[in-house]
Amino acid sequence: MKQRLTRQESRLETRTRLLDSAAQLFARGGYEGASVDLIAESAGYSKGAFYSNFESKEAIFLELLDAHKRREIEALAQLLAQDIPAPELLSQIRNSETIRGSDFDFGLLSAEFQLQACRDKSFAKTYAKLHRTHRDTMAGLVTKLFAKLDRKPPSDPKDLADIIMALTTGLSLQGTSMQGPLRKGFVTEAILLVLGIEPIEGDR
Amino acid sequence: MKQRLTRQESRLETRTRLLDSAAQLFARGGYEGASVDLIAESAGYSKGAFYSNFESKEAIFLELLDAHKRREIEALAQLLAQDIPAPELLSQIRNSETIRGSDFDFGLLSAEFQLQACRDKSFAKTYAKLHRTHRDTMAGLVTKLFAKLDRKPPSDPKDLADIIMALTTGLSLQGTSMQGPLRKGFVTEAILLVLGIEPIEGDR
Amino acid sequence: MKQRLTRQESRLETRTRLLDSAAQLFARGGYEGASVDLIAESAGYSKGAFYSNFESKEAIFLELLDAHKRREIEALAQLLAQDIPAPELLSQIRNSETIRGSDFDFGLLSAEFQLQACRDKSFAKTYAKLHRTHRDTMAGLVTKLFAKLDRKPPSDPKDLADIIMALTTGLSLQGTSMQGPLRKGFVTEAILLVLGIEPIEGDR
Amino acid sequence: MKQRLTRQESRLETRTRLLDSAAQLFARGGYEGASVDLIAESAGYSKGAFYSNFESKEAIFLELLDAHKRREIEALAQLLAQDIPAPELLSQIRNSETIRGSDFDFGLLSAEFQLQACRDKSFAKTYAKLHRTHRDTMAGLVTKLFAKLDRKPPSDPKDLADIIMALTTGLSLQGTSMQGPLRKGFVTEAILLVLGIEPIEGDR
């Protein structure tokens, strides 16, 4: 019969809870709006626990950024790996972007990251690297997509990737700052517009 | 012989200087990054002067937001009023969005506004109203543009307007958080892509 | 009839009180032992008042050090300027060293300064400069004293000055760490011993 | 065949290593400057090991103080026990005080002890007792020295002992807070000055 949590497991659980709390709070209140105290408390721990798991507030923020970007890249890479027809691929792009909109908004978090990167050199460096990786993966996706459609991309795939990412962040920011969430499928529609692809019937 | 400034004029000058300083500082360091002290000092006044002219830090931020959006709307309205050929109209869209990139970045400020609006109900309300006006004006522009080109817009002009605005903010954020400014004309190119219009020769 | 304190006077008073509190608390509890909170509170002000008057804890410490050393140097300089017979000069040396032993101990403060200087480069630099000035003034005193006594100093006056200062600090540290204050006149006696001068009758 | 360390030996080794680390760190950074974590880590153990061996940070500091003073007393006692000529005895006094200046500075540690004793009653008591023993031993040395030189001490040997000890600490503090170490032989020279003994040729 299984004992209580081992030390490793317990530490991992603490880390995870802190990361979850932090993600929510950063998304809701921004980098400045989420205090270490609040993060720790809302995860059910003391400030000390926070600092025994993360070097600083910046560190947890960066770790979150990293994890977020990795997850997106991962999702895109999986899409690329599949061998499915174009229309289905199209319908999946949306999901890779707007996943997990349930308890907190990744788009907002992303905007927050970028805003912070504008102001902090070391943030900027880390961010730039991740962004580049992400962008390249997405450019690959775009290339593949157009190959499947047997058409030529309307612009350099890397630029298209940049535009798609900017659009995602921008719409997310806009949607949240306005009222509720964006009209379902709006982001996809916008992306297809950029790519010059007719929206698939029934997707609107 | 010219008198000294009247009291009214003097007050206006103080306000104006404070607003200018605040705009620059908010753009550079974000809402939290610009302290009242700094704003006042960099305008050549004391904290007291600030509080004589504005009720709070939030108030000046809101006023700035208002002025910024109004200026954009105004610029767009003027574009609409002109009777110029389509190509020239196109080349002016960019400028209406990214003007004054010299000493501070409106795109960033806009992102900051939206982020702040996500977190503050009363901000959000003010922002939503302004955004709607702005969007509608831009939608009008889009409609007119397509009329001139004698083509059908690829989507609801209001949606296109939303997308253009999101794109502008998103690219601005992306550009600043990465390295230097965006490739010249990149924003325009992206907007034309969205609208399904071929980039004009020589604009790239 | 005099009004309330002017702003300048009021500010000065605050500064003075804060400096006094800090001096006492540093002497009693060391650099680390005196918190900014405590300093401010014991002076009857808020933490904010402290920071509106001093840039940092280090700053007030350094200012105290400076003032303390200046006062000592001043006192010695005045002794030098007088035209009094040797015996009286001798009897005054003590007082110049142990002044104001009433509410807090400068010797301790001095030891604290030096200890801190051992650990902080910028402290060390400031301290070294002050020490050198102080030492040179005291060396001048020693030279003059021996001239009056018509004798040759037993060693280089600068070395003698260093020794006298070390002795003062060391004895002060010793005296305080043991029980009560040192036996009256003990420091003088020690100094005269170093200088090879017989203690004057009645001084013991 | 040699066994592994017995439990006792292993415990002793842990204690010893912790004490060594602590001595170095206290000397370098002061009482506050050396954290339990650092002490343990730099000895190659965890915080837990520290608290298995010492009741508290204060306890290890006190134990260090005790050991340090005991070692000095022991060294002096051995000097006393020897039957060597005066000049050689003189040259050995220095070493008994300033030994082990290699990897960390006892003079500084001593100042730190005294400063701490000023602030903590129980520290003060322990310190006073040790100091008295030390002083008396040194006073014995002084007496013996003058007997050998066939001269009368210039003052009460106990006072002379106090002065020598204060001088040592004071010069050590001064030397470290200034730039590099003291001029070689300076402490000895100073002590001889206090005792009214001409520096031996070649010692300078």
Add this chain to the structure above:
DNA sequence: CATGAATGAGTATTCATTCAT
């Protein structure tokens, strides 16, 4: 005995805001 995760009180410092001048 040793580990190291977690605690929680403590530290220096910042900053929007107030108010007597």
Add this chain to the structure above:
DNA sequence: TATGAATGAATACTCATTCAT
């Protein structure tokens, strides 16, 4: 109206200590 001294709550971070493993 403008000043700037003072407030006090908030913030990121440190560290001696405890205790389940």
